[in-house]
Amino acid sequence: MVLQNIWFFLWGLLWAIFFMTDGFVFGMGTMYPFLGKTEEEKRIMINSVGPLWDGNEVWLITAGGVTFAAFPAVYATMFSTLYTPLMLILFALILRGVSFEFRSKVDSPKWKRVWDTTIFIGNFAPALLFGVAFANIFQGIPFDENGIFQGTLITLLNPYGLIGGVVFLLMFIVHGSLWLAIKTEGDLQARAIQTGKRLWPVMAGAIVVCLIASAVFTDLYDNYLANPVLFLILVLAVAGLLGIKVFMGKEAWFKAWGCSCLSIVGVTFFGVAGLFPRLYPSSINADLSLTAHNASSSPLTLKIMLVVVVIFIPIVLAYQTWAYKLFSGKVTEEDLSHEEAY
């Protein structure tokens, strides 16, 4: 029981880290066609995430991997019932990855235009779809006793699902704009800051709507009412949100970005804590819901995986932090002149 609960927490944590790290890449890519006015600005935007995006994406592989390892039944039901949205996310991520790598390899405006389009789609679509998918999970997915999905892609595009999609998208865009504020200079930086400042109230509004809608469409608050201490998560998320605003005002971009990280983790955990112990609730029949207690791996596997995660995740965090530090500072013209640059 304890082991399963620890794994429930780790499951949420890994997804949250994925949203926090890859989120600013999604945001950058969504703003890319609108903020990058010149070829140089476009390249600066791509190169601002160049050395880091691939490592960030592995958090998704790991989040998926531990879902498979610790909660195989959840992995099986989640991935097969969300078949269509996951395929769309997959194709988007495939396009995104090759776009970054391929765009700079041929010096032709036509060639670059193709990859400019896929960079946008490849970042925009996952940002939106992950939000839609998770909101639907918070709300419950219509799957029956055989794990068969009783609906279509349209079923997922319900009001709460769409609110979730918009919240994720806005959070990632603000996250990305703060990243660009850290990494760029001049006009591009000014446009990124302007975008962040203009979107902040919209994002905050969307989050408030989402929190209210959660009371209408989901039973996430049941856990909060039973354990009021959980409201601390919401406090953290809101503190993160306000922190973004405060530090944007002080032009302390790195601190604002840090607060944005906090708010993304906070919002993710708002849902995850409300879900507990359910990982994948069925909206058809609550008894079919997959929980940390009825869908987990054997105690032996959970123990082995815990050892693996306790050893390796800190190591991963250490070398990723090292990489972030190594590539800190503004992306300069000199950076773009390297033949390896994107």
Next chain:
Amino acid sequence: MDVLMLSRLQFAAATMFHYLFVPLTLGLSILVAIMETKYVRTGDKVYLRMTKFWGKMFLINFALGVVTGITLEFQFGTNWSRYSAYVGDIFGSILAIEATAAFFLESTLLGVWIFGWKKLSAKAHATVMWLVAGASSLSAVWILIANSWMQHPVGYVIRNGRAELTDFFAVVTNEFAILMILHTLAGAYVLSAFFVMGVSAYHLLKKTDDDFFTKSFRMALVMGVIFTIFVAVEGDIHGKDVTQKQPAKLAAMESLWETQTHAPVYMFAWPDEENERNVIEIMPIPGLLSLLGHGSFDAEVQGLKDFPKDERPPVLIVSMAFKGMVGLGTLFIFLTLFGLWKRDKLQEYPLYLKIMMFAIPLPYIANELGWVLTEVGRQPWIVYGVMKTSDAVSPILQSQGAISLTAFILIYGLLGAVGFYLIYTAAKKGPEETEA
């Protein structure tokens, strides 16, 4: 087509496409690391140029390998959910370990390598490439441990309606896995060696930069000679293990129908699965299969008729894949040995260089055939003797499977064409006259 067939085709397409890029990543990362180390040690600029030239192709190839790899992890859940739920306790944990312990390092450090030329000392930068190479091979090791468990499951018990782990150590030290890891890595190194030798051969014929490409060719040649021979010797041991653990696969590989002692190997045989016989049998070598499978001419080898019809793999595909792989492997040994013999005067043998140039696709074919043999030869099982492929598929709609398969073919077709174009152009263009 039903969901099962669509899912099988999709998995085959996604895996085979992914595997067009994996072997070169595994081998070329090591060669590039050696080149960069030589540059650091000697300060000779030619090694720096080699690092950059081959590194460029490595990166294009790597990108395609990474993005197509995500598909494979997703697909176990999307298309094979019953399999995932049944074996996730073991199989899922191995995949998760791969991501945590290997793939993270590989992906994070590759970014550091690409963008870190000016930010790290030369020595540190070369070390990063070694770590990328090591993590790539380590990643392959974990994936192969997972696959081997499907071939020869160990360390588990059927409990609570699924396979549960009982002995982690047995899973990671599975003899089948060790043999498969050695075989697969060696096959990947052969492919990488032939890639570098083939591209170098083109430039040696063109006389682009003799010093540069002679050095490249000879470096790859060492890798080629070692691993073409290694893969054959190891393949023999691997074959004996398959004979013990997957007798139906072995019988299909050799299209052997009757259980017999002094079992022959046919140079060529065309099986007729309907009538349980071979239509064509050319040049039987009596007793060779007994010898190869069990180490003695009079050992008994199980034929296909020993297995119920619904527990036999498709004989034609498996036997052709096996013969093709072995035939190509033999050719590779001759090609590398000739290169070794004439290593000091390669330019005097333009025909050999031309052959090496056109030989680039051959190890790709051999590697793919190896996987066809491994995976199709395991059928009808998804986990040998434990779970059938037909019981493993997700309860998705036929239209979902059909649309995603079509989308995969379109997107992968385009990506493949673009990737090929980029690598081809970079290879043909030759090295830059680097500044720094």
